Amino acid sequence: MTDTLEIFAVAPPGLEAALLPEFRALGYKDARYGPGGVTMIGGWPDVWRLNLELRGATKVLARIGTFRAMSLAGLDHRADEFPWADTFYSGTTVRVEASCKRSKIYHAGAATERVEKALRKAGMKPSADGEVTLKIRIEQNIVTLSVDTSGDSLHKRGHKEAVGKAPMRENLAALFLRQAGYDGVEPVLDPMCGSGTFVIEAAEIAAGLQPGRSRSFAFEHLAGFDAQAFEAMRRAVSVVKGPARMFGSDRDAGAIKSAVANANCAGVSALCEFQCHAVADLQRPDGPAGLVIVNPPYGGRIGDKKQLFALYGTLGKTLKERFSGWRVALVTSDAGLAKAAGLPFTQGPAVPHGGLKVWLFQTPPLK
Incomplete structure (x- = not known):
């Protein structure tokens, strides 16, 4: 072949x-x-x-x-x-x-x-x-x-144990990180991290880990597949050492528990730090500025709309007050919610996600 x-x-x-x-x-x-x-x-x-x-x-x-x-x-x-x-x-x-x-x-x-x-x-x-x-x-x-030749969708990395509500697919998270200018070196923070997809994906990129290292593929059933040659392509997974430079937080203790388990399963727990608290309690990590990337709730029930505007407003206020020099990337299906954050966003192209169209909104480094 x-x-x-x-x-x-x-x-x-x-x-x-x-x-x-x-x-x-x-x-x-x-x-x-x-x-x-x-x-x-x-x-x-x-x-x-x-x-x-x-x-x-x-x-x-x-x-x-x-x-x-x-x-x-x-x-x-x-x-x-x-x-x-x-x-x-x-x-x-x-x-x-x-x-x-x-x-x-x-x-x-x-x-x-x-x-x-x-x-x-x-x-x-x-x-x-x-x-x-x-x-x-x-x-x-x-x-x-x-x-x-893939079989299961490639977003299924094979090393994720727990999935939260409205999860961001890993391949979509990787592309949004790239669009936001993530280079694998700077710190990344997700203040509504759910089961940790953005944080773990960023840590894997920083560690140079292959996304498909833990799974099998349909091409392994094809004629001429050379298992030995393919195994030679798999890089040996070395121990990933800290200190943590990827940070995730969420007010849901269950989500944080899932994120910690997923980081352990992916082998990047040394690079990740997770905390349970509300957005209003978010603190800037020590060290250089980096990227805040977040997939907040959106498109909820009509009765929740007022609460969502308040949540986005709190997020924007917290980031403006405490995250000078950091860039912000936010995924949402509602431009009005993004506007409620009060940040200098530019809007990217529409992307289908979970039956909705979402956009990546980005800022330059906050002043």
């Missing part, structure tokens, strides 16, 4: 450009971003590495074939001829998903059935619970075959 492939890393919508610097940092200078994610040309070892190293991606897809089909009969013929054994072992269970757009083949279910039949002939086992997923996109009569 050393063939050259088109590799597509799926990004959260609206954050495609924020994912591109990760490719640059890994040495992939020819990668390009576009609608939905980042594309590059590479081999299967690059697929393995991207799954292991990318923090902001949702999935990594490997495009294994493209051909024209003007009818279901044509799709039958091309699918029967396709060299499925180059990608899948005989007996592999494969989930097939199809979509059709502006094509003479317009029925996704019929297209799925045709490809499933071809896979059976080649010795694979189509299944709704397949070990790997084959994605078929038929657009303007061009059939593109892609393998989901």
